[in-house]
Amino acid sequence: MSGEPIISIHHLNKKFPMAGGNFYALSQINLSFQTAEFAGLVGPSGSGKTTLLNLIGTLDRASEGEIKILGKELGQLSTKEAAEMRMKVLGFIFQTHNLLPIYTVYENVELPLLLLKWQASDRHKAVMKTLDWVGLTDKVKSRPPQLSGGQCQRAAIARVMVKGPGIVLADEPTANLDAENSHSVLQTMKRLNQELKTTFLFSTHDEKVIRYLDRKITLEDGKIIEDEIQNK
Amino acid sequence: MLLVRLAFKNTMAAGVRTWLNTFILSLTFVFIILINGIHTGMYLQIVRARIADELGGGQYWHADYDPFDPFSLEESHAPLPLSLQNSEKTVPILVVPATIYPHGQMQSVVLKGISPEQSILQLPTSSLKRSAPAGTIPVMIGMRMARDFQLSEGDTVAARWRTHDGAFDAMDFAIVSVFKSDVQAVDQGQLWIPLENLQRMVQTPNHATFIVLRDELQILPQEASWQFHSLEDLLADTRLLVESKRASAVWLYAILMLLAMLAIFDTQALSVFRRHKELGTLMALGLTPSKVVQLITLEGCLHGILAAILATVYGGPVFWYLGAEGYPIPVDTEQFGLALGERMVPVFSVGLFAGTFGTVMLFLAVISYWPARKIAKLQPSDALRGRSY
Numbered sequence: 368m369s370g371e372p373i374i375s376i377h378h379l380n381k382k383f384p385m386a387g388g389n390f391y392a393l394s395q396i397n398l399s400f401q402t403a404e405f406a407g408l409v410g411p412s413g414s415g416k417t418t419l420l421n422l423i424g425t426l427d428r429a430s431e432g433e434i435k436i437l438g439k440e441l442g443q444l445s446t447k448e449a450a451e452m453r454m455k456v457l458g459f460i461f462q463t464h465n466l467l468p469i470y471t472v473y474e475n476v477e478l479p480l481l482l483l484k485w486q487a488s489d490r491h492k493a494v495m496k497t498l499d500w501v502g503l504t505d506k507v508k509s510r511p512p513q514l515s516g517g518q519c520q521r522a523a524i525a526r527v528m529v530k531g532p533g534i535v536l537a538d539e540p541t542a543n544l545d546a547e548n549s550h551s552v553l554q555t556m557k558r559l560n561q562e563l564k565t566t567f568l569f570s571t572h573d574e575k576v577i578r579y580l581d582r583k584i585t586l587e588d589g590k591i592i593e594d595e596i597q598n599k
Numbered sequence: 600m601l602l603v604r605l606a607f608k609n610t611m612a613a614g615v616r617t618w619l620n621t622f623i624l625s626l627t628f629v630f631i632i633l634i635n636g637i638h639t640g641m642y643l644q645i646v647r648a649r650i651a652d653e654l655g656g657g658q659y660w661h662a663d664y665d666p667f668d669p670f671s672l673e674e675s676h677a678p679l680p681l682s683l684q685n686s687e688k689t690v691p692i693l694v695v696p697a698t699i700y701p702h703g704q705m706q707s708v709v710l711k712g713i714s715p716e717q718s719i720l721q722l723p724t725s726s727l728k729r730s731a732p733a734g735t736i737p738v739m740i741g742m743r744m745a746r747d748f749q750l751s752e753g754d755t756v757a758a759r760w761r762t763h764d765g766a767f768d769a770m771d772f773a774i775v776s777v778f779k780s781d782v783q784a785v786d787q788g789q790l791w792i793p794l795e796n797l798q799r800m801v802q803t804p805n806h807a808t809f810i811v812l813r814d815e816l817q818i819l820p821q822e823a824s825w826q827f828h829s830l831e832d833l834l835a836d837t838r839l840l841v842e843s844k845r846a847s848a849v850w851l852y853a854i855l856m857l858l859a860m861l862a863i864f865d866t867q868a869l870s871v872f873r874r875h876k877e878l879g880t881l882m883a884l885g886l887t888p889s890k891v892v893q894l895i896t897l898e899g900c901l902h903g904i905l906a907a908i909l910a911t912v913y914g915g916p917v918f919w920y921l922g923a924e925g926y927p928i929p930v931d932t933e934q935f936g937l938a939l940g941e942r943m944v945p946v947f948s949v950g951l952f953a954g955t956f957g958t959v960m961l962f963l964a965v966i967s968y969w970p971a972r973k974i975a976k977l978q979p980s981d982a983l984r985g986r987s988y
Contacts (some may be wrong), residue, residue: 426883426980447887453979454885461983465880469612481601482885526884 371438372399373533373566374423376408381418381430381589392418393589396432400568402533403561406582407449415589416570417538421473423568424457425449436534454482458527460537463536468509472498472522473507479530501555515518516563517548521555530557548561553579602890604895605881610905613866617902620866624859624906624959629914631955634848636918636945640925642841643946644939646834648781651721654833655690655811659683659825664694664808672696672709673761676806680822683810691807693797697760699772699790701748708761709789710738712797719813722785726776727793735773736796741786745777752777758790763802770800771828781940799820856959859906860966868901868970878974879982888975892968899967903960918947 379396379418382389393415400406408416423434425441434441436456441590452540453459466475473494480490498504511519520540527535535555541549557579560567569576577583585593610617650656663675672694683689698705713720715727723739731737735755744749752774759769772790780786798804815829852987872876876893886894925944974982 421980422812424883428980446889450882450885450887450890452882459883461880465876465883465983467880469608469876480885481604 370401373402373404373437373511374398374400374568375435376423377433379419379434380430381415381421381422381427381521382430391589393422396589396591397583398591398594400566402562402566403564404582405557405567405580406584407571407577407580408584408586409572409577409580410586411572413588414586416572416586419586420536420538420570423534424459425452426459454479455530456533458530458532458535460520460523460527460535460540462539462542464511464516464523466519466522466526468511471508471510472503472525475511475522475523476529479526483530494525494528497525500528500559515548516544519553520544520548520552524552524555524559528563528565531563534567534568536568536570538570539573540569541571541576546575549573549575551596566591600810602894602897606894606901609894610898610901616866617905620859620862620902621905621909623862623909624902624963625914627852627859628906628910628955628959629917630854630946631959632910632918632951633921633945634851635845635951635955636922636947637943638841638845639948639951640850640943640945641844641939642837644781644944645837645841648940649784649834649837650830652780652782652785653720653832655719656814657812657830658828658833659810659812659822660828661808661823661900662826662855664830669696669707669709672808676803677824678805679807679810680970681824682822683825686714686716688719690714690719690811691794692809692811693794693801693803693806694808695760695801697758697790699748700757700759701750702938706748706778707788708758710758710797710800711789711791712794713791714794719811722880723776723778724791727779727791729775731773731775734770736792736800737775738772738790738792739776739778740774740790742777742779743764743783744789745774747787750774750777760800760922768800782957786826826850837956856962860962863899863902863963864966864970866902866909867895867967870898871895871974875893875982875984879984882979882982888977888979892971892975895971895974896964896967900963903956903963906959907956918945922947 376396376398379393380391381393382391384390396419408419410416412435418427422429422441423436425444429442436452439452441449441452459465466472467478470478475492476497478491480493487494495504495507498507501524503518503521503525506514506518506522511522514522520543535556540556541552544552553576556567559565569580580597582596583593584591585595661675661677663671665671665675676693679691683691690713695710695712697708697710699708700706711778713722713724715724717724726739727737729737732755739744740750745766748756750756754774756774757769758772759767762768764909772792785791792805799808810825881891881894884889922945926940926945928941
């Protein structure tokens with residue numbers, strides 16, 4: 368790996384107050400990620416994977432240490448700046464797709480572009496292109512409850528990719544999918560990673576996902592116990 | 600604009616719950632506007648009638664005149680002051696207590712002397728110029744007086760009064776006309792008689808008890824024994840009466856508003872509680888927590904806008920019809936002593952619509968913001984986990 372990292376983490380701690388002291392969900396994490404990495408945080412439940420993903424995604428605040436994305440220290444960002452970072456640089460894929468059920472697939476995918484105040488014609492082109500990419504052009508007018516789990520997750524991927532984020536954070540993206548859909552979704556993400564040079568960071572304990580990763584970081588009790596390159 | 604779009608979509612997606620809340624809120628709109636419109640219409644109707652038939656543009660009263668003290672009437676008159684002798688702009692009225700004997704019964708009444716030529720009050724005083732049978736004096740009475748004493752046009756009735764020096768005198772009055780007025784204060788227990796006749800009867804030439812003005816005078820003549828009463832003074836009792844009715848209706852508004860606001864607060868609180876994950880997703884997409892609070896508040900306020908539209912759809916034609924045609928007032932209402940006539944015409948002003956809308960929207964904004972405000976302190980990760988604040 369070489370060049371300025373897109374994400375760098377130094378001496379990161381995340382603690383939660385508990386009766387009789389603090390519980391450290393993450394302890395002394397030091398990591399960095401380069402552009403276009405396809406990496407994953409793996410480990411058992413409670414190891415701190417999602418907490419780390421949330422901290423990188425500005426969805427939560429670190430207790431100590433620093434996280435930099437594109438050179439910006441997240442701890443220094445105001446609420447508004449953090450929201451702007453999520454809007455422009457970051458994309459999230461959740462375990463349950465988190466699509467808004469009253470909106471059509473098209474409207475769900477269009478939403479990030481509305482937030483970014485894109486022109487209507489540009490929005491339309493981008494949404495259709497992204498839906499074509501994930502193979503959902505025939506589901507434009509469908510609402511999430513009318514789709515299968517795999518289709519929903521692909522729509523969620525489209526919602527993330529439509530704005531072309533630099534980093535995609537995916538928290539257990541295949542947890543609710545069967546094997547066939549899992550592979551389909553992972554292949555889509557891998558393709559986007561290779562074609563658009565988007566950095567993907569997963570949180571998972573699913574072997575199917577782990578097999579696709581280029582880099583596997585194993586967490587246990589809030590600490591990194593292994594950081595290995597694979598599939599190269 | 601995005602927030603408005605999202606809020607509208609979310610509100611519409613709530614389906615029956617939205618429309619139930621909207622309907623209740625629209626009832627509140629319609630009720631508040633209707634009752635306020637009736638009160639305003641009532642006030643204006645009474646004021647118009649009283650100005651036309653009773654008050655003119657203000658009055659000068661003899662210093663001792665008290666319309667609520669019949670014992671003071673015999674003394675409360677004086678010669679017309681020179682400064683107020685203007686037949687174009689003033690109508691002097693002499694008030695004298697008397698007794699009449701309709702159908703053999705004795706009834707206390709008030710004789711009011713007025714010039715048959717006057718044009719300031721809309722009473723049909725020209726009818727006093729009609730000829731009366733020999734030995735009688737022409738008088739006119741109101742319909743209520745005629746009904747209560749079973750008198751009608753063409754009847755004669757014996758009357759007795761005291762002259763200025765205290766002697767009793769009596770004569771027959773011929774009823775030359777029965778007029779209709781919405782103002783009971785010019786009707787019940789009163790007989791209108793040509794001023795000069797009355798002045799002669801009580802031997803007080805050129806005397807008056809009060810003087811009605813055409814318009815409020817720019818320069819008020821200062822007369823020691825005459826006090827000016829502006830329209831504002833003379834209408835104070837009417838204003839107080841309507842204001843007291845308005846105040847009593849506030850309780851009804853409050854109850855209706857409370858019901859509507861409770862329904863919307865409940866919906867908003869439930870919505871915030873149930874939609875944590877959705878709100879967390881919006882934050883993950885880049886909405887700041889304060890924008891999410893704005894979204895929820897906007898959704899609440901949209902109920903108000905939808906309610907206003909719904910109220911316009913079914914209340915608008917009702918307001919339009921009532922504002923144009925009014926509605927008949929039950930005969931019994933006459934006993935309340937209000938100069939309302941036979942139909943009540945509510946008055947719905949732009950200010951009333953705007954004021955009601957603004958007030959309801961203000962309450963809605965507060966009631967919608969209240970359950971949403973704590974979202975601003977919530978970390979997006981907590982919202983995504985569906986964690987409560």
